[in-house]
Amino acid sequence: MFGSTKWKKIALATVALFTVFAVGGLVVQNRCAAEGGNDYESIELFTDVLAIVKKSYVEEVDTKKLIYGAINGMLASLDPHSSFMPPDMYKEMKIDTKGSFGGLGIEITIKDGILTVISPIEDTPAFRVGIKAGDQILKIDDRFTKDMGIMDAVKMMRGPKGSKVNLTIVREGFDKPKEFTIVRDIIQVKSVRFMTLDDGYGYVRIAQFQEKTDSDLVKALKTLKDENGGSLKGLVLDLRNDPGGLLDQAVKVADHFVEDGLIVYTEGREKDSRMQFSARKSGTEPVYPMVILINGGSASASEIVAGALQDHKRAVVMGTQSFGKGSVQTIIPLTDDSGLRLTTARYFTPNGRSIQAKGITPDILVERAEIQSAEKKDGHIREKDLENHFESGEKAGEADKKTEKEKTPPIKTDEQLKGDYQVLRALDLLKGWEILKTMNKSK
CATH class of the missing domain: 3.90.226.10 (2-enoyl-CoA Hydratase; Chain A, domain 1)
Structure with missing residues (x-):
């Protein structure tokens, strides 16, 4: 699956931020051959389940969507920073490292299955409305974030400049969750x-x-x-x-x-x-x-x-x-x-x-x-x-x-x-x- 693609080493020493992110079949199979039959059996189990879902699920499903979902689950079981980036997210990740991207201006991670703010980026829409480190994002617009992946959260929070998004925040000291309305902007991070x-x-x-x-x-x-x-x-x-x-x-x-x-x-x-x-x-x-x-x-x-x-x-x-x-x-x-x-x-x-x-x-x-x-x-x-x-x-x-x-x-x-x-x-x-x-x- 990798073909002749060369591994591009971009050593990112960041916390799980606004960009989160399958292992190619060829590479996995090569490793399996070297490591023994147990891995072959596991791969066979995966392909069996994939075939069953494709054949018997109540509705027709897209194979790539299933593969992407399986890869996301696999990487999520490793550590908080390993992730898969579909083409659109991978493109945005490369833009992020240049210091200019569209969105709200918050750095997020997942803690106990809940989207949590690490820090708002100064002089951004999220910072200006009062989003703080440690805030838990209960909802994005009308969708609850419990067990939501960062990739999905990013897609919901990013959008055209001038458009609005509502974040429902749980914070220590709040009697009840509070809704913040944030207007999206082009985020220019001054390093x-x-x-x-x-x-x-x-x-x-x-x-x-x-x-x-x-x-x-x-x-x-x-x-x-x-x-x-x-x-x-x-x-x-x-x-x-x-x-x-x-x-x-x-x-x-x-x-x-x-x-x-x-x-x-x-x-x-x-x-x-x-x-x-x-x-x-x-x-x-x-x-x-x-x-x-x-x-x-x-x-x-x-x-x-x-x-x-x-x-x-x-x-x-x-x-x-x-x-x-x-x-x-x-x-x-x-x-x-x-x-x-x-x-x-x-x-x-x-x-x-x-x-x-x-x-x-x-x-x-x-x-x-x-x-x-x-x-x-x-x-x-x-x-x-x-x-x-x-x-x-x-x-x-x-x-x-x-x-x-x-x-x-x-x-x-x-x-x-x-x-x-x-x-x-x-x-x-x-x-x-x-x-x-x-x-x-x-x-």
């Missing part, structure tokens, strides 16, 4: 935002790792230096609520701040899934103090960056425990223009840490100003909460201690940013470094 916090101190926020994230970061750093006399005294890199994205972009971002050594490595069953990514000296930023901000919405590619800079002692990681998605998905094009999104490897930080279902533990735990009690949930869904998530592969007892959680809304304006408690704490830490450095020089 990198930046500003000068104070004289010599820069701030860069990465909202999502897209095709142009690295080049946008280069421009941001250059502008910040130009604004501050040609150099920086310190930098805050904000990865809060960053759900991840392209692995190669995460590596390039980390490479700007690490002169040499390992950034991340992956381990899987296939030889092609075992990779190492190392820093290059060229293009490395000067060594100035850095603080990385993370929270429960920081996942995958953002965890790669935070973990790499933490292991290299290049930055202090501040905030709260991250999401904990330590797996790599490979996109495999199929011959009918559909695609397979398959978990093929785990990734590890330079020191060999797997953060799968655990997350990155900050060096300095800093909650938002409105600190909630430990008994209250923050609304963030983490990898370990997802059905069928797999473990990190490390021995029991090595998991990091859980920390209290929080919700951090995406930054919209400079004024909001300057009043952000976690950003202010990060800036204070950077200034403290500068003071200590000055004091040591004066001795």
